[in-house]
Each structure stands twice: as structure tokens, then as C-alpha cells.
Amino acid sequence: MKKISILMAGCLLSSICYAQQIRISGKVLEANTKQAAIAANVVLQTNDSTFVNGAATDSKGLFRIDKVTEGNYKLIISAIGFEKNIIDLQGLSQSVDVGTVELEEASQQLGEVTVSATNVVSKFDRKLVFPNKQQVNASNNGVDLLRNLMLPRLNVNPLDGGVSLNDGSSVQLCINGRKVGKEEIQALIPSDILRIEYLEDPGLRYGNAGAVVNYIVRRYELGGSVSISAQQSPYVMWGNYNVSGKMNYKKSEFGVWYGAYPHKFENAWRTNEETFVKEDGTSLHRMEEGIPDATSEYGQWGGISYNLQEANNYMLNASVGFWNENKPRVGFHSQLYTREYPELATERLDFAHNRNSRPWFDIYFQKELKNKQFLALNVVGTYIGSHNRQSYQEILDDEFVADYFSGVQGDKYSIIAEGIYEKTFKKSRFSSGIKHTQAYSDNEYSGTLNYNTQMKQADTYAYAQYSGKWKKMNYMLGAGVTRSWYQQIGLEDYETYQFNPRFSLSYTFNEEFYARMNGSLNSNEPSLSQLSAVDQLIDSLQIRRGNPDLKPYNNYRLKLTLGYNKKKVQINWYTSYRNAPDVIMEQTYRENGKFIRS
Template sequence: MLVASFFCVLTLDSFAQAPATAASPNLETAPKGNSKISGIVLDSAAAKGVEFASIALFNVADNKAVDGTTADETGKFAITKVAPGSYKLLISFIGFKDKTINNIQVEKGKDIDLGSVQLASSVQNLQEVTITGEKSLVEEKVDRLVFNAEKDITSKGGDAADLLRKVPMLSVDLDGNVSLRGSSNIRVLINNKPSTIIASNVADALKQIPADMIKTVEVITSPSAKYDAEGSGGIINIVTKKNNLQGLTLNIDSGVGNRGTNLGLNGSYRKGKMGFTLGGFGRAFYNKATSVLNQTTFSEGGSFLTNQSSNAKDRGLFGQYSLGWDYDLGKNQALSAGLRYGTRNFIQKQNLTINQFENDVLSATSQRKVDRKDLSGTVDFNIDYIRTFKPQQEWSISTLYSRTGLTNNFNTDLLSQSGAVSGKLKNENQNYNSEFTLQTDYQTPIAKNQMLEFGAKGIFRTVNSDYKYLTATESGDFTLSTTNPSGSLNYNQNVAAGYVSYSLTTKNKYTIKAGTRYEFTGITADLGEQGKISIPNYGNLVPSINVSKALSGSTTVKAAYNRRIQRPGIQQLNPNVNLSNPQSITTGNPALSPELTDNFELALSTNIKKTYINASVFARQTNNSITQIRMAVDTLQGAVVTTYQNIGKQQAYGMNVFANVYLTPKWTLNGSIDILHSYLEGQAMSREGTSVPVSNSGFNYGGRLMSQISLQQGWGLQAFGFYRGKEIQLQGTRTGFYMYSLGFKKDFPNKKGSIGFAAENFLTKGVRFTSDLTSPQFVQTSQTQLYNRNFKITLNYSIGKMSFDAPKKKTKSVNNNDVMGGGDGK
């Protein structure tokens, strides 16, 4: 209701107000004519339009403002009904130096086209324009918040998950799972491109991206109709560093720490119309953890207690290698292609001790040594073409083929009380996820302040999984298990989509972006010899509207509504039963259906002297929500199985406040506070095996704080702290955790590189968190201690001769923000 009222106010206000200008209140007394002064305002460094720049027209005779306007989203402006005379034009925008154009002589009936007017950045003059650092850190757009990541120090040698912990509205847990305003049902894109490995596991995909190669992080809280309807919580687009350099460049980036080591090598070569890029990044980590689980299950015969403890050593190696090519076919055409390979190798060696009590009497003790391997290799290949007919009128066609092979295996040695191997158990789980996407988009201006976009897209996706269990004696060969499950999943999903979107920028500084998208999803699935799964096809109409209003000074207010759908991903669908821990079993659910979410948002951003503030309130309603469900196992006493189901309903509302302040021109302090209330409602199993209603609700609090100081002679210092509070789940809670870091760097005198040092969680051994779950069938408490105290040294160095050239045309690319990733899947 609040959002609807806001929309009404915006609509009435847009008709009631006179055109906003940069002139004085007495503009109506200025003489009018029939001439026009027009032009386009460009950023001199980026050669792109400066949207919403202020233009004021002054009469030279008395130096008074007689008219004015603001530039549109592309930097274009026009002042009409100008009387004959001598004028000067003042163009200004926050973060740029003012530009004055003198000696404008207007003759009766003759228009004046000023062409391109370039504004120079004032980023080096922080004492005079204190807001410049603000704009370089956070940028507000009608449907997203853009966080500039280029100045981060402590993330050197880290990965994307380390950096995303510092972005407003985002929360990243210790495993790297990302949530936006409390929802983990989000899409993560890399340079507007998806990958099948992201669809399978977001947390692991983020470990493949070096933090210091990230330029910006775009948090799209209210995606327009142009984006896939998937991702009920929103979209995160990670933009890596690019350049338009002529010549050969090479950048070496490395870091060594007691918990992780990384090495990156990136090069580019460009001559004339053709360019090549080649990149490689590898990161190894080594960690250890201990955990304790106390689990009590209830039955008609009494209670059954499981007490287990474990210690584990984790080893991981993540890599990403890419080859890019682009070519300017002509003045208005561009072609690009890319090949990327990502690898993930995670190995865990765990010692597990299990004590079982029946009615408070010890009934069994067992020990296991578990070797777990999660391995994957992903290949992405894309070809993109764009044709520009005139400014802002363009047509593009994009293709993408992705294929990921995943291996999730474990080997278990069953030990006797003496510690000797008494038996062996092996689970082999092979998964393949492939997809082909064809997409075309067209956009055209239908007036100087209006834009029309429409397009179509097809995704053809195949998911296959083959899994089996093998057993052996202490010295015998492995044979197929007759008691543990084996099987397969063949899952085909085809998505056909079309959209239309309309944008309007008014003279009184409103920006309205509205559209709708229709997606039809067809699914066929079977479990091999066990037969087909009945999953109906479905179609969804998903509207969206975003409205922003630039108020006085540098204040912007926004309102948005959108509907999103969330399809299950391979982690939720895979029916393989993981029995590496026989008392805590996990499996997927291939019969999951999608969830549907309605999102509402109100936001305000402003500058108060040297402080930038962004505040937002939001609410969402999700039906058929996909979440984790835990239940007791009838055939295995004391065991609890974790799977995924479509629960009935999930509601959330909350707020986020982010602020950045320049304490001095070289000392910044920024942070944010997050408050979220969640309510979940679904079904659980009773002790008698019947379905009973269950619900849970509560608040979650979180925040982050970062301070950075630029010192003399190239020295820099940065401190960071992060806290995530208690997380509400359908059947319980998970306690919060905190992380902190301190780092410094020293730039080399020739600005070719830097050396740095960072320490993370250095005052404690690591991070400890607990999970408390309850149900009519069981009570479970678990505690995990991660020993992630880390010290690292980083080195960055660039070589090569380079010269700047005009920016090349940007080709569009496929955005499959389309399926649910790994993590909790709430």
C-alpha cells in the first residue's frame, strides 16, 4: 500500500510541477523565443554520457539565469524557446569540474548545436569536492546500487567472497554462500554472463574469482523485465577490470598466507580493431575445523541420542582461465567471443567418532575415516554480435554454451574399536550440467527521453546424475552395495521467454522503468530404470516497475515492485543420498517445483556535507518457497535426513542503512546496518509419521564497518569488520559470526605495482558457530570451530607498454540468471 501511494504521488507530482531548471525562481519573466540550444555532456575520461548533469543558461548582460534543464540518461540536453541574445552556459555535476561555455550568440529562429561537451573529473581535488570519493564508492541507479571495489586493500590475495562481505545489503557466510537482504535465492553474474558452475554452487564459483580483479559489484535489488525472472532475492553482477589499451600489457598478482596462497597472470594485446585477452588465476587454501553434534530422535520406543565429534583438514584448489577476442567489424558493428575454463578441487579428510545411546544407555560406538572429494570442470564458450544503427538504437544477438562436469565422491574406512579397518564404503556421484542459450535484444529511443526495449530468449538445459554405492571388506575389492541406493537422474528443462521494457526520464528528474516478461518452462525428467517423474510445465508473467526521483541537492528517492520466480538447481534436485555421516544424511528432491516471490522496496540516498547515506526498506512474500527440511529416518535408528521441499510460505521485511563519510580528504569511514524479520510456515513430520504444520519467525541483525587511510609516499592502511547475526530457519536457528581484518600496502614508486600485508581474525583462533534445530521427531545441536586465523603477504606488478584508445563497442552477452545455486537454498 505504501509503494502504491508513493507511485500516485510521483504521478501527480510529475504533471503538477513545471519543468525543473537550474535557474532562479523568476524564470517565467524571462523573454521567450523560438530557438533551441542542444548538445551532449560526456565524461572526458570514459567518453560516455553524464546522466542528469545540470545545465543553466545565463544572460551575459546581467549574468542572471534565464533557463535551464538536466541531461537525460545518455547525457543529451536541449533548452527550447530561447530568445535572441548573448548567453553563456554552465554545466555541472557532482564528481566533475564545472564547465562554462561563453559567447553563445542566438539569432531569431536559428538553433545552436554545441555538439559534445566534455566534463573533466574532479576526483583529484577531494578538498574542494568532497563528494567525489563518495561517487567513486557507491553509485545510485534506478534499479541498482553500484559498489566500487578497486580501492580495497585487505582483499588482495582473497577471492570474490571476501570482497562481497563489504558490499552494502549483502551478507556472506563462512562457506561463501551469499544472501541479499536475508535471501540466498539470488543470481550471480560475471560481467553480465552466467556459468553452469554458478548454477550448481555459487559459493564455490566465487572462490575462483580473485578479489583484486573486480572493478565493481552491482547489487540489482529490483531487476527489470530485461533480466531473467529467476532470482527472488535479486541479482549480483560482478564486473571485472577491463581496459581499452593499445599494445601489450601483463599483470602478475600473487599472495602467500598461512591459510591460503594465490597466483594470477593476466595479459592483453590490442592493435587496431582487434584485441586479445588471456588470463589465469589459481588459489589454494588449507584449513582445519572441529565439530560436535548432539542429536536426539524420538519414537514410540523411547529416545535415541547420537553424540559425535570430528576433526577435519580441508584442502582446496580453485582456478579460472580465460581467452577473449573482440573485433570491430565496422563503424557500427562489433563481434566478440570468449572461452573460459573453471576448475574446483576440494578435498577433505575427516576423522569421525559416533557414540549412540538408547534411552540414556550407551548402545554402540563407531569410528570412521572419511575422504571427501568435490571436483568440477566448467567450460563456457560465447559469441556475441551487436549492430548500432544510431545512438541508443541497437540490435544484438548472443549465444552461450556451457558444460560442467561434477564429481562428488567419498571413501569411508570403517574402524573397529582397536582402530583397524573393518570395512569400506564408497559413494560415486557423477553429475553433468549443460546448456545452450540463444538470445536477441533490440532497443530504440522513441523520443529524446524515452527508451523501448524488447527481446526473446531460449535456454535448453540438461542435467544428468549417476550415483552408486560400493562396499568392500578390509582387504577385498569393491562391489556394488545391495543395501544402499544407486540410481540416476535425467532432467531436461527448456525455457522460452520474451519481454518488453519502457523507460522514461522527465525534465523534473523522474526516471521510470516499467516492463513485463513472460517465461514458459517445459520439463521432462526420469530416474532411469525407476521411471519418469511427473513435473508439470508452467508459465509465468512477471511484471516490474522502478521509479526514481532526483530531489533537491543530491538526494534521490526510489520505489520498486517486481515479481520473481526461482527454479531449483542441481544441488536441490540431485537424488543421490550422501551417507558419509550415517546419522546426518543429505539428499536432493527431483520433484521440486519453482517458487514465486513479490518484492517491494523504498529507498533514499543523499549527501549531507561529507557524508553519503543510503537507506532502504523492503518487504517480500514468497509462496511455494524452497527450503531445507529435516526428518527422522524410519529405517536407520537415530538418523536424520536433510532434503529440500516446497514449504508453504515465507515472508520477510527489513531495512538497510549504509553510510560513508570523509573524516579527512584521505581518511574514509563507511559501514552499514541490516535488520531483517523473517516468518516461515510449512509442514513437518510428527512422531507418528503424519504431516503437521510448523512455523518459525524472528529478527536477524548484521553490519559491517570499514576504514581506509591514504598516507604519504604510497602507503595505505585499511581495517574491516563484519558481523552476521542469528539466522532464522524453518526448524530452528543458526547462530551468527564475525570476521575482521587489518591490512596495509605500499605502492612502488613507478606505480607499476604494490606490496602489502594483511591479517584476518588475528586476535582469536578462528570463528565458532552453532546450529539449534527442533522438530516433533528430533532435537539437534551442532557446533563448528573453524581455525581461519590468517596472515598473508601480497604482491602485484604490471609490465608492458600501453596507450589509451577510444573505447571499443560493447557487445551484449547472455544473462542466465536462471536457477538456484548451492548453499542453504532458503
């Protein structure tokens, strides 16, 4: 068990950016066509309805209001024959692009829902979240800001920067549409974040991700910035430190980031209870009582990036980075005994020393084509080096009952190539893509048992998706095909194909209440460690063994969402059903007096 410590956090932020004045901009289109521009009036006023400034849209539906001071405002967009649209901008402290605003005809209900308290504009496939001044000032980095926004179902760990959904599903993080890891989000300066796009029902482009958080970040033409943040516990050696910097010149941006953490706990222990049933039906009830001991881990990461971008045309991003983790002392010290024979208590020493490193490179390119077409290409290369050692001992009356040592030195190389194409029509969108992953791993097991495994793996995923809007109904239909190939050298290979359909339907009853249903069929692949045909000693009674005969299994999922949004109140209700009839699960059986867990 770990002690609970009070953390002291601070942030030092300096900026030499040549920032523009506060500006509000956007684009107004007719909801029924999503292309026809509307000659609309745009009025900016305070909360007490005092006029501040105004503008009219041009022939393309674009508008811009300059020279706005910090404060609380309402942006009112109106046109003859259309319903008025009001967007609250509370705590405005930086330039804001409200994106595309669709106006419905006066006889129809609004297609947009505005939640004034959190500056959220809800569209049929995503939420546009505009951070206010208080949220920005209370945040040290992009992860902090996301936590302060308190988006529904989203869990943000302030200690390690991890982001997940409350059902355990993964969350894909992006910056300006490009997939990134949490390390790059931790390097973001909150004041540079214009808005966050939150996709609760992402399409097939994002695979099995339960949600997508896309940071839309400001670009400067000239200048730079430096950010430093630190967290340190006054009671134990627990810290988290980040430093990052950017330099902009015209269309180019150069970035660098570095982070590190030391974690050390002087009193950590484990308490465990296990029941073993033998062939003859008799049982052993084994108890483990932990003895406080020290454990520690240290990590660091960093990277550099170059970004070349021309608005509404193209973007090229190239980055290289690394991630290292060192756990010099991880494990537990305890007393081990069975209820049947409590006098035969042994001293258990189970400790490991793990070192892992992961250098990587990432090249991403996207291009806006003619006739509302979009193309993106991405190549990612990764090397993972693992050097792990484990020592396990059970001592009874100064004699070893069990004395195992194991070492694993592993090397894994992988490259991922992905292409994405999208075409937008008047009332719909077609998207497709293909993603290929090629991996090779070489693991050498030494110590009490000696093995060497070499594995090759290839996965290809292709998909097509069509989404659109019909009256008050938004829909998405898509399907993907996955080809998986795996071979452990010296054994037979296997090849499988999986069909992955997905659908989503959402209906807006009125400007306050909506319902959404989505369903999917996904294939889940066994991991390389599960497929590895080696034995690993756990303790004096147990052995862990891989199974090269494992096959992918299907995961059926159906989810229903009901949402209510009115003024400062936002209520969401979720329910889901999941069925995985052939799921990979652990089995335990007896062999030569040992319990085999496979």
C-alpha cells in the same frame, strides 16, 4: 574449525600501453528531454577555486578537456536558465568520461546527486562511481578495487573474489555491459577501469540478480599490459595467484588470464548435535565431537578472449575458458555417540574426493542501431564433468557399524541463448528480451547403491519492460513469462508456466533525499539434484532422497529504500518483505528404520 591466518599480498604490474594524456569528457543534455543538447560552459578548477581549464559544449552537447595533470578537481557545468552541476574528481589520475550530465531548469530541483568524498554521481537507476588515485593504487585487480570503493550493501570476499549483497542475493558482474564471471574481474587492471556502474535495482534483463556491477574499461588503440598478483599465507598452505595480459591493435583486443589456488588446512574439525524422534515418540540425541584432521582443495581457471569494438557502433566478444577444482581430501574425523547411550561411542570417518571441471565458450555481440535502438545477442555453452567419491565408516570396538562407499560420475551439457532489444524515447525506455536454456545431464551412481539417471531440462524466459521519468518520479513496470519443462528418463515429464511481474518507483524530494520502492514476483525452479529420484546414504541412520514431483514455487518480494546524500555523508536505509508460501523445504520421515530426508 579453521585457523585464522595473516595473509601477505603483493602485486607486480607492468604496462607497455601507449596511453593518452589525462582527459575529461562528457555530454550535457536538458533533463526534461534527455535529447536536447545544451550550450553549456564547462570549467575545471581546483578545490580552492583556482581556474585550471575550460571548454564549451558543441552542437551535440559534447565537451572535452585535455592536458590535465594528476590532482584534486571540481568540474563545474553551467548554462543560462539551468541549475549548475558540480562533479568532484578527487584523486584524478587517469582519463575520465563522466557520461551524460543532465541539467535541470533553474526553477526545478537537481536531478543528480553528487557525493564528493567517493566520486559518486547518483542517477535514477544507477550510481556512477569514479575511483580515485588512492583507491586504484591500493588495489591489485578489479575485485580489490570494488572492495575499496565500499559501495552500500555490497559484500566483497577478498579471499575467493566472491561478490554478494548483505541479504545473500546474487550480484551480476559485467564488463562494458557484457555478463562475466569473477575470474575475468580478477584479471582486470585497476588503472584501466574508468568507472563502475552500480545498479541496485536492476531490471528484468538480469533475471533474479539483486544488483549489477558493470565495469567500464578503457580501450587502447595500440599496446598491451601484463598483470600478476599473488596472496600467500606464511602459516598454512593457503594461496591465490592470478596472471593476465592484453594486447591491443586498432579495434581489436586479445586477452588471456590464468589463476590458481592451493588451500590446505592441517587442523579442521566439525562439532554437531542432532535430535532424532522415532515413531513411538522417543528421541535420540546424537553428539559429534570433532578430531583435528587435514583437509585440502586445489583449483585453477583460465581463458582467452578476442574483442572487436567500434565506439558507439558495435562490439563483438568471443571467449573460451575452463575451471577445474580438485578436493583430494574433504571431510571430517570425529567421535559419535548419543546422550542416551554414551558408552557406545563410535569412531566416525567421513571423507570424500571430489573433482569437477567446467570448460565453456561465450559469444557476445551488441549493436547500436538508428533512432536510439540497441540490440544484443549472447550464446553460452558449458560442459560440467563431476567425479566424486565418498567413504563413510562408523567403527565400534574395531568392528564396522556402518561402511558405505559411493561414487558419482556426472556429465551435464547446457547451452544458453539470449537476445535483448532496447529503444530509448525522449523521457522513457522500452526493453525486451528472450532467454532459452537447454540442458541434459547423465549421472551414474555406484558403490553401496547403484543408480543411473538421465535428465532433460528446458527453460524459456521472455520479458518486456517500460521505464521513464515523470517530474520527480522515476518508474519501471515490467513482466516476464517463464516456461519450464523437465523430464527424468523413465518417468513422466512436467511443464509449467510462471508469470513474473515487477515494478519500481523512486521519488527525489530534493538533491539530498530520495525514496525508492520495488516489488517483484519470481518463480523458483527446483534443482536437478532435488528432482533426482535416487537414494544417497548419509550415515547409519539417515538417507537423502530426491523428489521428482517437486514444482516451481513463487517468491513475493517488496523492498523500500531511503537514501540521504550530502557532501561526505551517505546514509541508506533498507527494509524488505518476502513471502514464499509454497517454498521447497526439507522433510524428514521414517521408513524401514531409517530417517529419510527429502
